[in-house]
Amino acid sequence: MVRIMEQHGLIVTLVPFAGAATPMVDAFSTSRLPRPVVVLTPDRAEDVNRHRFTAAHELGHLIMHPDTAPGDPQLEKEADQFAAEFLTPAETITPLLPNRLDLHLLDRLSKEWGVSIESLIYRCHELGTVSEAAYRRAFQRFNQLRKVGLFNHESVDGYAGEIPALLPKAFAVAESNGLTLTALAREISCKPARVRMLLGERNARPELRLV
Template structure:
């Protein structure tokens, strides 16, 4: 059993006030989606005081520390210094839907990712995670031209042992096997983060991709979003986050990774044949809409044909003929890295309570971050 917070064990609010970590207050407030003004009202201080606490100008009094913990739903000792922390800001992450999100939504996502890293960092005490195999430095130097995305996608397939001409099986599991942490973010059920489709960062000790659960109701959407974020990792380490051209290039990379040009030119015909597209969708793990787009991108069909196909596709979706396929049905697309790391830690004597104590979180928070896999109950016996 691990002993919680060996270096710092504050016994009450007075001790925590003496060891107050301003960055922890900022993290907790961002996770709660509270403004400084809203938190100030909850706690009974001025917004200026909250700003001073977060900037480290002054530390809150013990009674204020207790009130902050209550308002932000964290243990009092959450605010004590002495634990690993990797602060992120907007320039450290790629948001697939940056322009449709608010600063508060992005800050909440960033704070969540910080905690994903903290849990990962702690679990690495028991188990060696897969080596990160992205080779960002060499790929980011590719010449920025129209074949750059294709070259990077081919290099990634080769590096990960995937055929250049066939479907990309189990994208999520393969990414995890190459050191990428993939998480389905439980916070995304909140209305304020519904617009976030996916985001990622490569600024920490290992790359992390976070996807809200409502975006994984369709496995094809999830696979494309993950491929998009992988494109950022291999092409845009130093790019301007949110730049429209960078986002377009990440989309091109995703298309090339999941639908390589050579086989697509053979498989996609000059006529939009729906039965063919439906079969290709299942075999290649991409949406029918993506196949239509790829057909147009490769000049296999005309703009007019593509427009008609999109219209017909929406009609078929509206009538229920084409329905999304939940990611949970596809084992290889469900993230398991953190869950399996915890299972090993558990075999060595750790448990949810002890890990929560070390992180100074509520146990429910640890469970949330480990709940990235398929939570459906398993049928173990028929009789």
């Protein structure tokens, strides 16, 4: 998902939000710069399917809501609908969805389509292949199985196409032409450590602890 966005000119980066916003904000996007920018968070990247859905959600905002303020519940719902349709188009996915919610079948579809089991359960309900009662029972059963260690999350680390690459490649080209990270940080009024984070470089410095 991230690589598709980058191939179409969007800038994507993985950067943690600061302070109280961290647990409440999945991502952020803006079209008010020379190129659209999507900021995803490393915490959400611990679940590749949630990360992928979040990226598609932000793409929906950029396409449908480029000049509106974030946080409107209706706009968030529309972005979710866009992400669901983008990742699991109704015309294609509906014939594959079960009439009875079999979690093992949904697990297989989850791996084939690159979306979470939760989103497939919701998609079954949204597209009318199961009843409201079956939908609620499936979520309850799924949460019970998740608590005992089944259906665990997978990190984006195993999915190269979900890790931003455009910014690091752009900097590598600039670096080969003489630009240094220190000079770039000075030019954009940012600390070098922050620039490294934006470029996706892991902090190799050891963490000091007071013993």
